[in-house]
Structures are given as structure tokens and as C-alpha cells.
Amino acid sequence: MTAAVFREPGVVVVEGRPVPAVGPGDLLIKVRAASVCGTDLRISRHGHFKIAPGQHRVLGHEVAGEIVATGGPIEGYATGDRVAVTPNVGCGRCGMCRRGLNNMCPDYEAFGVSLDGGFAEYLLVPAFAVQRGNVFHLPAGLPFAQAALAEPFSCCLRGVQAVGVGPQDDVLVVGAGPIGAFTVMLARLAGARRILVANRSRGRLDRIAGYGADTLIEVGDRDLVAAVLAQTGGRGVDVAITAASSPQVQADAVQLLATHGRVNFFAGLGARVDVGLDTNRVHYQGLTLTGTTGSSNADYAQALDLIGRRRVDLSTLVTRTFDLADIADAFAYAASGAGMKAGITVGRDALEATSELEQAGARA
């Protein structure tokens, strides 16, 4: 099968690999759609602490497809099922996992990081990931490409729920990429009074207007705090969600909150930085600062349900689709900020796939 494989920082190659052998309790998924995440780009450039030097890894964790083989009978799953897979597999034993927070498990495994991921024709879901609830059936009629987006969407759901958006709230989203777009949709769904979106450049702002943003702020060289205060009559916003990896944006977010405002630092900064937050403002204005990372399987179930019931429409989020063989172009497109999501499809001859699969079955 064809797979996009990380070999070392800066080196991702598309190569032929054997179809993974299916062991007892495993599921083999024929990947039908995947999408490129910032995490894929980061790993491709800088590697990951869970990928040892010299180790090769199939990237990709936003993925949906069809079960084509099972390692024996597996309760609840059968060949032909349309499924999506959540990336973070918790250990199942720690305090976080016990609370259903597999995204916070210190001892996690993850597809596209410590396990081979979805930028391949086939994805092997090991038995332990099946047992820990990482495989979800797709709602009827949901296209695979949208199902793949349920993963980043679920992270945004967690991010919005963490700051409790409601009908009285003016909400600012900083960053107009896919995460910003999902967040706008969710703030709208939560009944936000007004949604402002700030972004450095114009291009993505124009796209995001269609997802429910009321006010677009092109920051450029302007002061974000001043721009938001000007838009809100000096009051500031009740909720800010930072979907841009910038220390300045994090510091600004504390300055532009209204009294009792809440901020979620959604985007990480990568390396540790002293941001210099105005904690006096946090104290005297009674602000709430929080952060979220990833999503739990419970969040994902909610997200998939919202998408499946068409409470949100993700159909326009993938703005360009690439064949797996052109993964380098897909990464470049994702990094450019020209569109929203880069989709990946696996274009190939079905007959060839079948014979490969038979070989895999013979090995299993």
C-alpha cells in the first residue's frame, strides 16, 4: 500500500509498504478520507518526543474509512462498517482515563504519532484501541471527508465548552483558520450574542464570514486590544478563544476581556515562553483563564452527533483535496494559510487494493 511516512525532521516520503497484518481483536480500515492538521506539519518539521530518532511513522490522525478486515469476530464491528477513529488512545488505568479524559492521559498512544496513522491506504487499529472506544460508527449519510473533520471539530467543542459560551456573551475568536471556523460555528450554536473574529490577514477572514462571524477584524499591524475595545464600546468581550500560536495574542486576550470574562488558550505556543500576563487584571476583573488540548472520546461522540444531525455544516471546510501521493503539496497548502483544510484522498485501483488485502488476510 502507499503511505506518507515521516522519517526524520524535514523528511516525509510517500512509499510502498505492506498492508498491516491484522492480529486478534484488531480492525483494518480502508482509509477513504483524511485531512492535514497543524500537528502533522509540526511533526514533519520537528519530529515528536514519542517518535524515537530513526523510527519511521505513518502520519495522519484525522481519518475516516471503512472496515475491511477484523481479527476474528469483534463485538459491535464488522467489515463494511463506516467508521472514524479518534487519535489519542488512553492507557485506560490512570486517574485521567478513569475520569474519561483520555486526551489528558500521561501515558497515551496516538495514531500518527506513536502508532501508524491515516495517511495511508489502510489503517490498522490495534485491539487495545478498539477496546478503549476509539472507533466510532459514522452517522448515516455523513461523507468521509466531513467525518475526518470531526476530530479537530471535537477539540474545538471542548475548547468552547471550557469557557461556557451562552446567549449573553460577546465572543472573540483570534485566528481565522479551520480551528477559528469550527469555533465560530460552535459559538453560534451555543447562542453567542455576537461573534468577533480577528486575524492578521484578510484572506481567511473573508472565508470565515460565512460560518457565522458578525464582526471581522483585520489586525495587521494594528493593536488587537484597541481594535476589540473600539468594536465593543470599550467594554471588551465576555469570551476570548485564541486559535493563533502567539504569546502576544495570549497577553492581549487578558487585556480585552470584559469584567468576569473568560479566555481559553486553545493554540499552544510550542516552546515555553514567558508571556507576561497582567494578573492584576485577572484579579480585579475576576477573569477566568483556561486552556484545552485535544478532545476526549466523550467530546468526540458529541461532536460526531452534532455533525451527523447537521447542526453544523462542515461541507465547505476542506477547500482543496490532494491525492496521498501529493502529500508534500497538501502540507504546503495547509501551511500557506491560503484556504482552510487540506483533504487527502487515496486514489487507486480497487482491484489492486483487493489483491493486497487478500495477501494481508493470508498473513494474518
Ligand SMILES: [Zn+2]
Ligand atoms: Zn488534528
Ligand SMILES: [Zn+2]
Ligand atoms: Zn491513562
